[in-house]
Amino acid sequence: MTETWAVATGHPTATRAAERILRMGGNAVDAGVAAGLTLGVVQPDLVSIAGVAPIVMYDAASGRVTSQDGVGGWPAAANVEEMHREHGNHVPEGLLRTVIPAAPASWIRALSEKGTLRFADIALEALEAAKDGFEVYPLFANFVASRQNKYARFASTAEIFLPAGRPPAVGERFIQRDLAWTLEQMIAAEATCPTDRGAGLAAARAAFYEGPIAEKIVQFHALNGGLLTAADLAGYQVREEATIPIHFRGTEVHCCGAWCQGISMAEALAMVEAAGPEAATRDGALNLHFLIEVLKRVFADREAYVTDPDHMDVSPLMLVASEFIAERLSTIHDSSDPLPAPGLLNPSSGEPSVFHIGCADTSHVSVIDGAGNIFSATPSDPSYDTQVIPGTGLSVSSRGSQSRSIPGHLNALAPGKRPRLTPNPILALKDGKPWLAMGTPGGDVQIQAMIQVLLNILDLGMSPAEAVRAPRVATFAFPGSFAPHDVHPNKILCEADLPDAQVADLVSRGHDVEAWPEETWMAGGICLALRDPKGGVMAVADSRRAGTAATGPNPSLEGFQPDEE
Structure with missing residues (x-):
């Protein structure tokens, strides 16, 4: 049988979860949700079961692309003036960063509307990894060890992540029994509706947002100065959002909206496309000066205009309008602009530098199945900057770190307002047919x-594996997305194996270039699945992180037994 499905995720156990589902006949959504849920267990430093989970999907039967925001808003009790008075310009670490957890609702909505399986079917690997543990791997061990002092601040967090008073060591078993309890509550609730898949999924969701899990979350917030209430949880709904399609080198790339970096991804693609291949490449390599200058302008515009679309003064589509794109390109010259100003739009109505410590949180899952369905999701939320809710194993979404506690600021926190996410999965079609799913961790490095x-694939003709392996650069000449939102004019980081000629060209044009290690996790961890025009598939997981990829046959659902191993 020919290989007809492809999956790449941020961890081998998540890849195996998706592979099990696909081999037994589940579709891309079933497999993607299984992998995404598993990432919240086996990458608890980077992804939370109670974090964010933005998703973009292509339905092969209808030809429709949809996205789910997968991010919760601020609790109703959030007050920017009070936060500023008590904590200054930045939302402090701890419970006060908590926004309404979105991932469980996002996974379950996708499964309900576009999947075929029950929650218990897709949660097998996640539950097993929580209950029986998983082997500590280097990236996880290094992340916790490098943030040991932060993990040690909160007793409930330290109990899990610093067992025996120290970081977990490579090769040890990391067990999360309280997190297993949380998953078991959802599975048990679903089991009360054995003959109705939709009702069972709704029951699993209710166990989290209204039942025993919610009760523990709300009680802990009430006793410890948090903001989250039962009404916040019970009233939460994932939102389906329109994607922003960009025609790019003969493909149609679907980006998420302005509630995340999707609009910035779209603006960057639109600028590069408008400039043409001759601008993006030079001497058989990427023209890194041009690309960096494009990205600087995109991030300047992000800082000036982009927030939860419900609170924007301009339409997000103005940032990809042809006239605006042309004006932004006209400001790029042969020398570095250390800190470009934003483009002009008329409204329609004490921490270490990020590039020194890196932005590790977040993971990704990309799936394309045999029918051509695409699932691309970028779940996230770390555990070092908040308190684990005792008894649940949950680091409830601390995504409030991306909001400001400055009254009047574009991204100031407000009741119900969504923080502007960095996670932004994409998918792409070619000639109207499924082609690509892709995403990466890395904060502001993502896009x-x-x-x-x-560009490595479409302009330089590299294979997907070569394109992912190629050395990368990143600019930091903009206000960072995370507190303390530091700015580094003219700063570029490049992996140490970037060819000397490209480094010399950047220096000669006035860029402040600093080296990362070769193949560093700080340069991202791309996961992509790709389907070629002849129907073949491939998947690539970046060797910079802990990801893996798999491809294989997609049998008929006939005779499918969901509980098979």
């Missing part, structure tokens, strides 16, 4: 890594 991989 930078993704566009370099796309």
Whole structure:
């Protein structure tokens, strides 16, 4: 049988979860949700079961692309003036960063509307990894060890992540029994509706947002100065959002909206496309000066205009309008602009530098199945900057770190307002047919890594594996997305194996270039699945992180037994 499905995720156990589902006949959504849920267990430093989970999907039967925001808003009790008075310009680490957890609702909505399986079917690997543990791997061990002092601040967090008072060591078993309890509550609730899949999924969701899990979350917030209430949880709904399609080198790339970096990904692609291949490449390699200058302008515009679309003064589509794109390109010259100003739009109505410590949180899952369905999701939320809810194993979404506690600021926190996410999965069609799913962790490096991989494939003709492996650069000449939102004019980081000629060209044009290690996790961790026009598939997981990929046959659902191993 020919290989007809492809999957790449941020961890081998998540890849195996998706592979099990696909081999037994589940579709891309079933497999993607299984992998995404598993990432929240086996990458608890980077992804939370109670974090964010933005998703973009292509339905082969209807030809429709949809996205889910997968991010919760601020609790109703959030007050920017009070936060500023008590904590200054930045939302402090701890419970006060908590926004409404979105991932469980996002996974279950996707499964309900586009999947075929029950929650218990897709949660097998996640539950097993929580209950029986998983082997500690280097990236996880290094992340926790490098942030040991932060993990040690909160007793409930330290109990899990610093067992025996120290970081977990490579090769040890890391067990999360309380997290297993949380998953078991959802599975048990679903089991009360054995003959109705939809009702069972709704029951699993209710166990989290209204039942025993919610009760523990709300009680802990009430006793410890948090903001989250039962009404916040019970009233939460994932939102389906329109994607932003960009025609790029003969493909149609679907980006998520302005509630995340999707609009910035779209603007960057639109600028590079408008400039043409001759601008993006030079001497058989990427023209890194041009690309960096594009990205600087995109990030300047992000800082000036982009927030939860419900609170924007301009339409997000103005940032990809042809006239605006042309004006932004006209400001790029042969020398570095250390810190470009944003483009002009008329409204329609004490921490270490990020590039020194890196932005590790977040993971990704890309799936294309035999029918051509695409699932691309970028779940996230770390555990070092908040308190684990005792008894649940949950680091409830601390995504409030991306909001400001400055009254009047574009991204100031407000009740119900969504923080502007960095996670932004994409998918792409070619000639109207499924082609690509892709995403990466890396905070503000995400869209930078993704566009370099796309250009390596589409302009330089590299294979997907070569495109992912190629050395990367990143600019930091903009206000960072995470507190303390530091700015580094003219700063570029490049992997140490970037060819000397490209480094010399950047220096000669006035860029402040600093070296990363070769193949560093700080340059992202791309996961992509790709389907070629002849129907073949491939998947690539970046060797910079802990990801893996798999391809294989997609049998008929006839005779499918969901509980098979």
